[in-house]
Amino acid sequence: MEAKGEKFYQVLKDLFVGEARIEGRGGYINLLRIKSKYYERVKENIQEEISKVRKKYPEFEEELYDKLYTFFKRYISKSGAILFNETPFHNDVYEKVYTDKRDVMLFWKTKNLYYVKTDRVFKSMPVEFDGLRFFFDASEIEYKKNNEKREIIYEFDKVQNGEIRFKVKYSEKGRKTDTEEILKKLKKTGIRISEEQLKDAFRIFEKQSEIDYFINKNAREFLKEQFKLWLYQYLVDGTEEWSKERVEQLNLLRNIAYKLIDLIAQFEEELVKIWNKPKFVINSNYVITLDRIAKHGERGLEVIRKIFSHPNLQEQIREWKELGIVDDSFRVEEVLEWEKLSEKYQFLPIDTKYFKDLEFEIIGLFDNLDQALDGWLIKSENYQALNTILPKFKGKVRTIYIDPPYNTGSDGFIYLDRFSHSTWLSFMHDRLSLAKSLLSEDGVIFTSIGDLNPQEGESFRLQFLQSMIFPKRFGNLIWKKRGGIGSFSEKNLTENHEYITVFGNEKSFIYENIITEKQRKEYKHKDERGPYKWMDLLGPSQQTKEKRPNLNYGIIIDPNTCNIIGFEYNQNGEKKRELFSGKCTDIEIIYPKGNYTWLISRDVLKKHYEQGLIRVFKEKNGYSVKIKKYLFKPDGTVDGNILKSILTDNGVDVGLNADATRELKDLFYPDDYSALKPKPVSLVRLLIHATTKGDEIVCDFFAGSGTTAHAVMALNKEDNGKRKFVLIEMGDHFYTVIIPRIKKVAYSFNWHRGKPQDSNGIGVFFKYYELEQFEDTLARAVYKDDVMLIRGKSLYEQYIFLRDEKLLKALEIDYENNKVKVDLKKLYEDIDIAETLSNLMGKWIKKIKENEVEFEDGTIINTKDLDYKLIKPLIWW
Known part of the structure; x- marks a missing residue:
């Protein structure tokens, strides 16, 4: 009896404490240590319960311990997580493999768990x-x-x-x-x-050992369901008749198991609340190019003067030199020439981390701040980031492109690539579910995934998973990632392609607007509306003068200037002239050649000419009249083809992974960031181009080296679009690669060996910040070391975390004035309360002042004297 009791209490301790005996520091470790103190009280209470059973049924005590041990040991991992740990699948007859809507469902071992991380012990x-x-x-x-x-x-x-x-x-x-x-x-x-x-x-x-850390989404329901099934199986497989005494013994077993489950579940539920708690925004800054400031006239020029006379200016210049944007020949006085911003330096990126005392003045230039931003960069684990920003961006994202870890074991991505299939599916499921909520009704999500040796990779599992989450499947795109040099003897082939799965919401669609390389070369001119070409104004042969006499007229021009000054046409058999541009000594009249006609009527031609869309060109054999044809229509679309599944068949230059590596090398020479496994800009640009028309939001929550932001900026430069990007990345290269990359691209799109080849970039204005993380919250949350019971209720009926402080140290109660003062600096030194509230409330920011934030719906909140009720979800869960 003693041995069975010891085994059970060891299992119970493992379940409560997990690896709490490990050394080191961390939020999760702190909570496990707190749990170890609660365990002693729990053990005490369970012993009392079992002693009551012993008095009535002394012979049942050994069996009671044995059955409790047998049940609970099946659902405990090394980290104390509650899951199917030792449960063979062939015994799980209760698995749901279909629903009323689907005849086959994807089931995996950790489906009902949040995957947190993998770490060593x-x-x-x-x-x-x-x-x-x-x-x-x-x-x-x-x-x-x-x-x-x-x-x-x-x-x-x-x-x-x-x-x-x-x-x-x-x-x-x-x-x-x-x-x-x-x-x-x-x-x-x-x-x-x-x-x-x-x-x-x-x-x-x-x-x-290495441990996977999980949180059970509903430990109470899970364990009780498993116990019911376990007990039912025991009853069915047992004797045919049960005595009253035996039934009572099993009821006592069930009651003790349920009490234990209630206590165990409280800790798991606490972790679920912290995991899903909205997170504080910390350490935020803005990056803005000078042209965006200068657009505000004298106010903007005054801000630029303050920046260039600021004591921290040298730090900003040092950064520009490190980025390779300027060299030692750079002179401050060249930036403003005759009180006008120099064209060469108009795209210099200003980072407000060097000018915090000017930040409110800079962002105060904009009447609608969030609408003016081109993007947000968020340093965070991506589930916590997606969950935090969801209220703000819910249903607003048109395109998502992600390049997640492929679970191959060899990927150099910052995420560990050694998840088992079940862990990887849990990891992806929760993030894709949030992504679906971010997407607009017509939104599309592209996911890169490798395919070699599918028994080890995750391609087919990903597609099954995505078909469960997203209502619409478009199919797979095939990207040729390399030339295929080399071989793998154990596989007898070389993988030189990857899939890009394409899914979306109910109303999702893809534009028929693929621009070919031929089109790009034809539309070689560019103005403020974008790329264009000059197209002959003569119509095709079937549009004859007999059929369309109203399109057969003469265009009167001044031969000295080639300006159009009027028309000559037939009216009731008489020739008439209409002059609309003054008098001139000499004139020339241009009629359509042969049996052709002009493509448009006189009125339309006059209107287009006044808009600068018509020009007369002098040629060897006379004159030609041409109309300006833009590559992009006013709505951002273009005459083109629907996206073809084999990307090389789209008539566009979709680069290989070697091209992506070269792009990074040219930007960051001599540093080598090939371990980040970047994708070529041309690939991501094509996907964004196929799903946006110019003013949508594009998201990437496995941001890697920042290719998606680069692609958005390149496409905006090409078609004068206003697309915004939202990038999420947790690795340290957030600061060493992504932000520097966007700053470099803002200044110039053309880099070689770490040097810009011109200054023809694109003005940009984006915000970057970090989010409080799950471990940060755990590390700061204050938990009591003892259990204080509510009178009249047993330990099993308590909510044992009710009296714990969570993050309430941020509040100071003024009893005399019946007020609660909020001091968030007691939690984090640099909280951006405006962005925090924007994420929490789902409201876009219009204006930020030193002690005030105004949202687009007109709500104004005093950030200095903050109402604690607003931030309660952030500090008390």
């Missing part, structure tokens, strides 16, 4: 081999906030009693262990050790 440990003794101190490790990649860093500490001691840390910023420096220090202490022996010691320490 570190404990301080000694290592001995080859007569050498090491000790690795893991107490200072700060665990991952999300699923970002991190390197283990070893820092030599000291040699103590012949033992070589190291401090172990985590780094995501490219920092690596300096083994050469460690060997030098050891040599000074008199210890002789080879580099291979040192690396062997590191490898032994790193063989500690």
